[in-house]
Amino acid sequence: MTLAVEVRDLTRAFGDFVAVDQVTFDVAEGEIFGFLGPNGAGKTTTIKMLTGLLAPTSGTGRVAGFDLRRESEAIKQRIGYMSQLFSLYGDLTVEENIGFFAGLYGVTGPRLAERRDWALEMSGLKDYRRRLTGQLPLGFKQRLALGCAVLHQPPILFLDEPTSGVDPISRRNFWDLIYEFSGRGTTVFVSTHYMEEAEYCHRLALMNRGRLIALDRPAALRARLTEPILEITTDHGPATAQALQGARGVIEAAMFGRAVHVVVEQAASAAQTLPAWLETRGIPCRGVTHVRPSLEDVFVSLVRLEGGAVAG
Amino acid sequence: MTPAVSLRDLTRRFGDVMAVDGLTFDVAPGELFGLVGPDGAGKTTTLRMLAGVLRPSTGDALVGGVSVARDPEGVKHRIAYMSQRFGLYTDLTVRENIDFYADLYEVPDAERPARLQRLYHFSNLGTFEHRLAGQLSGGMKQKLGLCCALVHQPEILLLDEPTFGVDPISRRDLWLILHDMVAQGVTVVVSTAYLDEAERCDHVALLNQGKVIALDRPAVLQESLVGDMLVVRASDPRRALERLRAAPGVRRAALFGDTIHVTLDERARDWPGVREALEGAGVELLDFHEIGPGLEDVFMERVAR
Numbered sequence: 095m096t097l098a099v100e101v102r103d104l105t106r107a108f109g110d111f112v113a114v115d116q117v118t119f120d121v122a123e124g125e126i127f128g129f130l131g132p133n134g135a136g137k138t139t140t141i142k143m144l145t146g147l148l149a150p151t152s153g154t155g156r157v158a159g160f161d162l163r164r165e166s167e168a169i170k171q172r173i174g175y176m177s178q179l180f181s182l183y184g185d186l187t188v189e190e191n192i193g194f195f196a197g198l199y200g201v202t203g204p205r206l207a208e209r210r211d212w213a214l215e216m217s218g219l220k221d222y223r224r225r226l227t228g229q230l231p232l233g234f235k236q237r238l239a240l241g242c243a244v245l246h247q248p249p250i251l252f253l254d255e256p257t258s259g260v261d262p263i264s265r266r267n268f269w270d271l272i273y274e275f276s277g278r279g280t281t282v283f284v285s286t287h288y289m290e291e292a293e294y295c296h297r298l299a300l301m302n303r304g305r306l307i308a309l310d311r312p313a314a315l316r317a318r319l320t321e322p323i324l325e326i327t328t329d330h331g332p333a334t335a336q337a338l339q340g341a342r343g344v345i346e347a348a349m350f351g352r353a354v355h356v357v358v359e360q361a362a363s364a365a366q367t368l369p370a371w372l373e374t375r376g377i378p379c380r381g382v383t384h385v386r387p388s389l390e391d392v393f394v395s396l397v398r399l400e401g402g403a404v405a406g
Numbered sequence: 407m408t409p410a411v412s413l414r415d416l417t418r419r420f421g422d423v424m425a426v427d428g429l430t431f432d433v434a435p436g437e438l439f440g441l442v443g444p445d446g447a448g449k450t451t452t453l454r455m456l457a458g459v460l461r462p463s464t465g466d467a468l469v470g471g472v473s474v475a476r477d478p479e480g481v482k483h484r485i486a487y488m489s490q491r492f493g494l495y496t497d498l499t500v501r502e503n504i505d506f507y508a509d510l511y512e513v514p515d516a517e518r519p520a521r522l523q524r525l526y527h528f529s530n531l532g533t534f535e536h537r538l539a540g541q542l543s544g545g546m547k548q549k550l551g552l553c554c555a556l557v558h559q560p561e562i563l564l565l566d567e568p569t570f571g572v573d574p575i576s577r578r579d580l581w582l583i584l585h586d587m588v589a590q591g592v593t594v595v596v597s598t599a600y601l602d603e604a605e606r607c608d609h610v611a612l613l614n615q616g617k618v619i620a621l622d623r624p625a626v627l628q629e630s631l632v633g634d635m636l637v638v639r640a641s642d643p644r645r646a647l648e649r650l651r652a653a654p655g656v657r658r659a660a661l662f663g664d665t666i667h668v669t670l671d672e673r674a675r676d677w678p679g680v681r682e683a684l685e686g687a688g689v690e691l692l693d694f695h696e697i698g699p700g701l702e703d704v705f706m707e708r709v710a711r
Contacts, residue, residue, distance in 0.1 A: 273661050388602075
């Protein structure tokens with residue numbers, strides 16, 4: 095298996111603050127790799143190091159076969175980057191945007207014409223080539239931004255919350271394109287706060303307080319929460335959630351609709367004891383049932399077990 | 407029971423564009439109501455009209471019994487409105503921002519300490535009281551915005567995508583604050599582009615291109631979806647996908663990471679076909695099981711109709 099990214103003990107400090115703390119992982123060629131974590135977890139700093147924008151304090155890494163420390167320029171030519179606030183120019187046409195990015199990436203001559211036609215075809219914008227980009231629906235803009243990010247055919251693509259705010263159908267179309275790239279060997283790095291996007295990844299890495307605290311397939315991560323979630327029905331949801339957040343054996347308690355979802359160390363015994371425990375605190379409980387954990391439950395629990403997020 | 411918010415054919419045009427196209431629905435008092443839809447569906451325009459800051463082209467809405475078309479100023483006393491670009495003063499501290507809004511809304515001095523205590527309790531901002539707002543993380547800024555909007559204890563709270571760009575941990579705190587408001591009898595209308603989040607609301611209106619395409623409790627909408635959904639894992643997902651798409655009884659099949667989500671026709675409820683579809687394709691079936699549909703599936707189904 096060829097590795098697109100391999101990092102060993104990657105560390106970045108800003109003064110006394112260790113933003114990224116000895117992170118080690120590999121990403122296989124063609125893999126769709128999700129990057130998650132609360133604000134301040136070190137995701138952005140890691141991505142900046144991987145894209146050659148920031149030098150590591152210690153540790154090593156290779157991206158597309160090039161050394162992070164010594165060959166950052168070579169890395170920059172081999173990656174594509176698409177941010178959630180796509181850098182498209184609203185007052186340029188679709189074609190002009192493609193031309194602009196082609197120039198940035200050094201795509202010229204006959205290759206330019208070929209790549210432009212490819213990008214228009216891929217994004218489904220052939221009939222809109224002379225339309226102002228600002229007038230396009232968001233889903234179209236997203237596909238155009240993707241096309242522009244890969245004009246130079248980079249083997250590695252970085253996506254930052256790529257489908258924020260688009261409708262499910264556009265999101266589906268977008269991911270179908272990503273799967274096609276991945277099928278042809280492009281490695282895709284996705285950073286997001288949203289489990290709807292995370293579900294599309296082959297593997298997910300979770301960062302907290304600068305450290306990598308979990309790395310696995312979405313289904314395997316879900317299987318880690320071996321205990322089911324308890325759903326507590328009560329007329330006093332917020333008070334229940336607050337009370338449970340400090341209770342023994344409780345990892346996480348959160349509102350879900352009017353009910354409270356509780357992650358506990360042992361579901362069977364907690365289902366017996368929690369109602370009485372709540373009653374003694376003046377909170378009547380109308381029922382306890384078992385529900386399946388969502389990916390978000392898994393992540394929040396892992397972060398809580400690691401001692402919570404940095405702040406906020 | 408008189409609705410807290412009542413929309414009647416509420417419509418807003420911008421030139422040729424129908425941003426909001428004849429919305430009619432009610433929000434009951436003390437309800438957590440979700441306006442759900444993608445970017446451009448009309449969520450922000452609707453909230454701005456309900457907040458009295460944008461006049462409807464036609465139609466009307468009663469907010470706390472006051473007409474937004476005839477008395478937009480009157481509406482403003484009944485509500486708190488947190489827009490996507492809520493104005494925080496970045497060079498003031500957390501506490502100074504809240505005090506500023508308390509002054510603006512003329513909150514009596516005697517009531518302030520208790521209210522501040524409650525807001526700090528749920529937002530966990532108390533320990534950051536003296537930090538400049540400009541130095542807060544995205545999630546903390548959103549929580550501070552919410553605290554400022556809530557300092558005058560409105561009857562109705564209108565929130566435009568409060569969780570946009572907020573990480574899952576802070577997002578849970580935000581929902582806790584919203585539920586606490588609801589528990590105190592406040593009506594909350596909140597917009598979001600994320601359908602998994604919408605499942606937390608009492609009622610949702612799914613919006614697409616300015617129109618309501620579904621309106622009900624999330625659980626009812628999910629149950630309304632005909633056909634079952636399966637998650638399939640196979641040794642070669644791409645090949646398996648092709649086979650499944652071509653199989654009879656399959657309405658839709660799509661990749662999700664290394665799994666395939668298959669939506670079946672209603673008549674295929676006892677579908678035996680996963681094994682058959684993959685037989686002879688040189689693909690090993692690793693695992694398959696049923697899953698319940700999410701609101702996202704409901705949305706796809708309604709739009710496709």
